[in-house]
Amino acid sequence: MRLQKLYYDIENVVFDAKTYLDGHSLHINRDELIETVADKRFADITIGLAIPGESCRIMNPGDIVQPTLRLEDEKATFPGAQGEMRRAGNGKTIALRGVAVAEVCERFLSLGCFLDMSGPGAEHTPFSETINICIDPTPAAGVELNDYLEALKAASLKAAAYLAKAAKDHTPDAVEEFALEREGLEGLPRVAYIFQIFNHAPYTDTLLYGDSGLSMLPVVVHPNEILDGALVNRDYGQISNADPTFVYQNHPMILELYRRHGKDVNFVGVVVSNTPHVVTDKNRNAMLATGLVKYTLKADAVIITKEGGGHPQVDIALICDDCEGLGVKTAILISEFLSPSNATDETVLFTTKNADAMVAAGCLEFMIFPPMEKAIGGIKIANPGSTAFCDPHEAFRHRIKSIRGGMSQLGGLLYTSMKY
Amino acid sequence: MTPVANSVGTPRISPSASIKYPFGAPSLPVDEEKEERVMMLRDALGYLTK
Amino acid sequence: MAKKIRIVHYINQFFGQYGGEDAASMGIVVKEEMVGPGKGLAAALGDRAEIVATVICGDNHIAERLEEVTKEVVDIIEKYKPDLVFAGPAYGAGRYGVACGSVCAAVQKRLGIPAVTAQNEENPGADIFKKELYIIKTGTNARTMADDTKRIVALGLKLLAGEFIGSPEDEGYITRGLARNVKSPKSSAERIVDMLLDKYHGRPFKTEVPIPSHEAVPATPAIKDLANATVVLVTDGGLYPAGNPDRMPSQNADTFRSYSIEGKDELKKGDYIVCHNGYDPSFVLADPNRLVPVDAMRELVKDKVVGKMHEYYLATTGLITTIANSKKTAQAMAEYIKDHNIDAAILTST
Incomplete structure (x- = not known):
């Protein structure tokens, strides 16, 4: 499997009579974009722009998606979720850099979030550095929340493919190739990656080829499939607990393992794993994920990451114990959820001695966010305090x-x- | 969450099926679910006598 | 020349050169100059700052009425309009350490300016105030004073300038037991591959997340006669009456509420809401007995398996709850249970 990403660096976005790419300037026909994402579940669609450095706050952003188009199979862009069901991860794919499609959810979500384009909050997110093309639809009367969210999800994916199409036939600013095959890897440790996605309820879940992960069993996928749109975030219940699709398209853990592949690591593959809510299912999930790592990928060592909050830590601990029991060395990446004003020796929910190599991806901390002049989105989010x-x-x-x-x-x- | 309860040293843990319904069995018809719940609660109370 | 930073320094009778135990009951004395360890501070500060006042107080005087005398001290400090306050170093001296901590904490809270003290890690003052303050770590005696005062000054000036405060090792303060987000030169992806390879190759590595070690909680004695016992239903799943009349939080609760179930054979759908952001509440909303099994408990009382069900259920929200808040809620619940002659509790957790 060989994926070529064609990167186009966008420095400027303007609304125009036609959608096209002019150097690093993306021109967008706003009406055509609205038409592309239109849905009877929307009453009205606004397209907003949030520019890096601007005094602007996006309220209740949902998913964030990188504009992308699978060049050799355009209809199978985000296969299963939006495009037709064909394998992702092979061939040439357009990816616009410096720009993103941001959903703006105009319904109240219990754990809402926001995105500041300047000020102290901007320093904490990579999405203050992208020009965000905001798809901001108000729901039609009487539309149920999940129906609205389904339309919102489809809208951002359609917009991402539509915008990327503008780069077709242009020369990319950079090309990156992803192929796991490499010679002379014999002496290197075989390292697998368990990517534990978060699935809790419909619309608090992740889509693999369009299917909710809610009842999925662990599965081996090629890392290119994830980089090429096979995985889509659909978590509106615990929003900002899980990463947006943009991060899957540029999956930092996978990119790092690619970077190290052939140097100090033999990257043998990815297991996408689940977070069931029933203990028996957790045990089954951990056992199967570990089995794939040990017996299918034949890994010597494994990196485990999670999405979501508290109980996914249990899945990680179960996998960690099972892997170490079979002689596979483990390292865990985790956010410290229990940390604010708390004893720092009690930041995780498990106590397994096998989890002796953990990296902290930050902790739960509060800060003051200053007022912003411009707001995109009309929903006021809950204040936790x-x-x-x-x-x-x-x-x-x-x-x-x-x-x-x-x-x-x-x-x-x-x-x-x-x-x- | 029995693994969590275990890790904080809780002495009496009666396992439940799911995070979402500690005393539930939503796959059963309503009457049977209640019977099941009575049995689960009886088990849980049993831990208190040991 | 730039305006000099104004500093007030708090010390005890001993360092104020009034004497040891014999002078420990002396009241507050103010000198508008540097005294004792203040000279070391002034040397480290150089031209940037001046000690505009030294507040001297007997250790017994403040220890006996800590809150009241602390307030008096801070009232005096306020008059000198300082930018920064230092206290001590107190080394291993317990009453002095508590006084320094108390004064610094009150200065920060009331005057909104930084305050730094220094003491030994074993000093009770360090234990009480380290969460609120940066306390420079010292030995148990004044032998290292020159170095200690330098570190007090360095940290104080950084706090005043709003600069980044590094790790306890780098800055020499006592670990406060807190965590915050800081930038690392390497991404977490790079760090975890490094750590995994170190582990694989048997090289030394240091986890960034320590594994907690909880001690087993001793079990309370078994109930001998369940058929005569009163049992209360408790949940941390955030089940509250519709409308959430007590405005209980959706996470990190530090309290609980009790709600009457008198005369109810079951908890009816629609009468209750779930205020808890951590799980999908649809199953509990459809039948609240799945979380607080009132219907089943009535049956078991009828069948004389259990003597009585307490006619209120207790509810809190257990989600990303700090250990401190959990303990607070648990202690309050335990008080309630004792006050109401309840023998046992069934607690459901989501």
Whole structure:
């Protein structure tokens, strides 16, 4: 499997009569984009722009998607979720850099989030550095929440493919090739990656080729499939607990293992694993994920990451114990959820001695966010410390992890937690 | 979450099926679910006598 | 020349050169100059700052009425309009350590300016105030004073300038038991591959997340006669009456509430809501007895398996709850249970 990503660096986005690429400038026909994402479950669609450095706050952003088009099979872009069901991860794929499609959810979500394009909050998220093309639809009357979310999900994926199409027949700014095959890997440790996705309820889940992971069993996929749109985030229930699709398309853990492949690591593959809510299912899931790592991928060592909050830690601990029991060395990447004002020796929910190699992807911390001049999205999000709601034009205190992209457990952020 | 309860040293743990319904069995018809719940609760109370 | 940073320094009778135990009951004395260890501080500060006042107080005087005397001290400090306050070093001296901690904590809280003290890790003052303060770590006696005062000054100036405060090892303060997000030169993806390879190759490595070690909680004595026992139903699954009348939080609760179930054969759908952001509540909303099994308990009382069900259920929200808040809630629940002659509890957790 050989994937070529053709990168186009976008520095400027303007609305125009036609959608096309002019150098590093992306021109968008706004009406055509609205038509592309239109759905009877929407009453009205606004397209907003959030520019890096601008005094702008996106309220209640949902998923964030990188504009992409699978060049040799355009209809199978985001296969299963939006495109036709064919394997991703092979051939040439357009990816626009410096720009993203951001869903703006115009329904109240119990754990809402926000995204600041400047100020202290902007420092914590990579999405303050992309020009965000915001798809902001108001729901049609009487539409159920999940129906609205389904339409919103489809809208961002359609928009991502539509915008990427503008780069067709242009010369890319950079090309990157992803292929696991390499010569002379015999002496290197065989390292697998268990990517534990978060699935809890419909619309608090992750889609693999369009299928909700809710009842999935662990499965081996080629890392290219994930980089090429096979995995789509659909978590609106625990929003910002899991990474947006953009991060899967540029999966930092997979990219790092690719970078090390042939140098100090023999990257043998990815197991996508689940977070069931029933203990028996957790045990089954851990056993099968470990079996794939040990007996199918024949790994010597494995990296385990998770999405989501508390109980997915249990799945990680079960996998860790099972792997170490079979002689596979483990390392775990985790956000420290229990840390605010807490004893720092009690930041995880498990006590297995096998989990002796863990990397902290930051901790739960609060900060004050200043008012912003411009707001995209009309939903005021809940304030965790009070019964009041957060107004984008006012200062408020909130969790850093409630910044969209402010928490990532997939290896991308430079933040770690410092015990002090 | 029995693994969590275990890890914090809880002495009496009666395992439940799911995070979402500690005393539930939603796959059963309502009457049977209640019977099941009575049995689960009886088991849980049993831990208190040991 | 830039305006000099104004500093007030707090010390005890001994370092104020009034004497040891014999002078420990002396009240507050203010000197508008540097005294004792203040000279070391001034040397480290150089031209940037001046000690505008030294507040001297007997250790017994403040220890006996800590809150009241602390307030008096801070009232005095406030008058000098300082930018920064230092206290001590207190080394191993317990009453002095507590006084320094108390003054610094109150200065930060009331005056909103940084305050730094220094003491030994075993000093009770360090234990009480390290969560609130940066306390420079010292030995148990004044032999290392020159170095200690330098570190107090360095940290104080950084706090005043709002600069990044590094790790306890780098800055020389006592670990406060807190965590915060800081930038690392390497991404977590790079760090974890490095760590895994170190582990695989048998090289030394240091986990960034320590594994907690909980001690087993001793079991309470078994109930001898369940048929005559009163049992209360408790949940951390955030089940509250519709409308959430007590405005209980959706996470990290530090309290609980009790709700009457008198005369109810079961908890009816629609009468209750789930205020808890950590699990899909649809199953519990459809039948709240799945979380708080009132219907089943009535049956078991009828069948004389259990003597009585307490006519209130207790509810809290257990989600990303700090250990401290969990303990607080648990202690309050235990008090309630004792006060109401309840013999046992069934607690459901989500």
